[in-house]
Amino acid sequence: MSLNQHARLSAAPMMDWTDRHCRTLHRHLSRHTLLYTEMVTAPALVRGGAVHLLDHSPEEHPVALQLGGSDPAELAQAARMGAEAGYQEINLNCGCPSDRVQSGMIGAILMTRPALVAECCAAMIAAQPVEVTVKCRIGVDDQTPEDELPAFLEKIAAAGVRRVIIHARKAWLDGLSPKENRDIPPLEYDLVQRMKALFPDLHISINGGVTSLDEAEALLASGLDGVMVGRAAYHQPADILCAADRVIFGEAGPDSTPEGAVRAMLPYIEAHLAGGGRLHQVTRHMLGLFAGRPGARGWRRMLSEGATRPGAGPELVEAALGQVVRAAA
The missing domain is CATH 3.20.20.70 (Aldolase class I)
Structure with missing residues (x-):
């Protein structure tokens, strides 16, 4: 293309x-x-x-x-x-x-x-x-x-x-x-x-x-x-x-999902942390992923409150995703 x-x-x-x-x-x-x-x-x-x-x-x-x-x-x-x-x-x-x-x-x-x-x-x-x-x-x-x-x-x-x-x-x-x-x-x-x-x-x-x-x-x-x-x-x-x-681009589905994007970001987050980065530097861009969907408020709250804490890592993102999945069930 x-x-x-x-x-x-x-x-x-x-x-x-x-x-x-x-x-x-x-x-x-x-x-x-x-x-x-x-x-x-x-x-x-x-x-x-x-x-x-x-x-x-x-x-x-x-x-x-x-x-x-x-x-x-x-x-x-x-x-x-x-x-x-x-x-x-x-x-x-x-x-x-x-x-x-x-x-x-x-x-x-x-x-x-x-x-x-x-x-x-x-x-x-x-x-x-x-x-x-x-x-x-x-x-x-x-x-x-x-x-x-x-x-x-x-x-x-x-x-x-x-x-x-x-x-x-x-x-x-x-x-x-x-x-x-x-x-x-x-x-x-x-x-x-x-x-x-x-x-x-x-x-x-x-x-x-x-x-x-x-x-x-x-x-x-x-x-x-x-x-x-x-x-x-x-x-x-x-x-x-x-x-x-x-x-827009005419490709056959299926469409991507925010849940899939979160899981795809986990190795990236691990590499960022291993290089001396902080979790919130990545997750601040992820707060709107579930906008308008069940569990969105809890997702934002967990990441906003937890990602700046010392030692915060991908397990926080996984926990936040888990509550989104439960809210949507």
Whole structure:
């Protein structure tokens, strides 16, 4: 399956959430959904030498590295490091509305600098062999998306970008917090769909507000090439990912199950603990596995209260799973 096919459904890059433990869990739920790292800044890799931020396992594939930055030479070097580390896609963040990244000309502020983004993308493409993609908003602040977004897409397409993920909301850098920027600006799916009509050769995925596989199916049926799911894939991962291989990618069942994913995670947890890790570093990503199902509250409570205790290990996870199974019986 090509990366474009995997991109029919993807789990969004989310700071503090989509680390390698989260991605390992998600991969046990879906074999084909495209996964993304948290944003890694190019300065951290190139100037800071923080190569540990590239750590991942081949078992997570297909997986993309998201980079933040605005210096073409630095991004080129960071992209090369990502490709050498084994990532199958390098994604440039042009959508994050955080104050912290604005001050460094990273994220959504780049929507105001399409020529610079194009220069960055061209440098990243020339520096290494894997695909370079862009994740952006429909616009920022007082921009008129109907005018600015096509101009932005035209610039990056001319630089060699063939796949883009569009968060279908504006980012208000002046007046809204990053949290408010995820909910308050209205979703404009129609605008993203018009971009697909304007740029038929671009692979366009839509992001923002998708909370179910049914919604993802409908957006794909509307002519879009892919759907990226963020918070729902994290907080209710089973609802989004367990049936994804069958529903989105056309594979024969059976679907995966959250119970099966828990059991598959046990050897991973043992290896993490043996390497000096703590249980809660993994289980914090597993709290929503049984969301909406019998035993979900007990599952969350057992892991939340017990996983941070000294010596906590896989037996706690097995005990929590046992009470879920009993509650469902």
